[in-house]
Amino acid sequence: MNKAHSGAIVLDLEGVDEGRNVINFAVSAAGIEFADPYFQFPSPIEVDLLINRSLHTLSVKASVRFALVGECCRCTGRAEENVKADSDFLIQHMVATPEELEAMEEDEDVVIVDPGKHELDLTGRIREAALLELPMRVYCRHDCRGLCPQCGQNLNDGECQCVELEVDPRWEALAKLNVQQ
């Protein structure tokens, strides 16, 4: 593994031994241009590559671990979460026939690398795998009570003085009727 340019993750194919290889390293989120409008990534992105090589075929299991910090969707407080992402793919280090190249374009789990090339940039693949696992919402804690809809008090800090408004269901039905007429 050599990181040629500005944190890019570049696999040196010649450096992968026949059989089982385990490669672990960490990169900064900024280094691999991993960014999101809703989350920050305060610690390095940890990447484990398990590579099984049989001649010109390399079976890769990549697992990516990172921490993210965002805003709790209920109370807007700080929420932190650990995320794990996986990407499994096959590298064929060989001359490909036009048919194989065509098939490869449809199958994103197979990468064909020309024998004249000895490096494969995995940055985009690792980044995509991580992006796919970003959560839709995060919580400061699993039982976050959120904010009072009336006064905005953070209910995790204690009860507010608001009285819950109760609507008689019969009145609600009547209100709907009025709207429709």
Ligand SMILES: [Zn+2]
């Ligand atoms: Zn919260």
Ligand SMILES: [Zn+2]
């Ligand atoms: Zn309130």
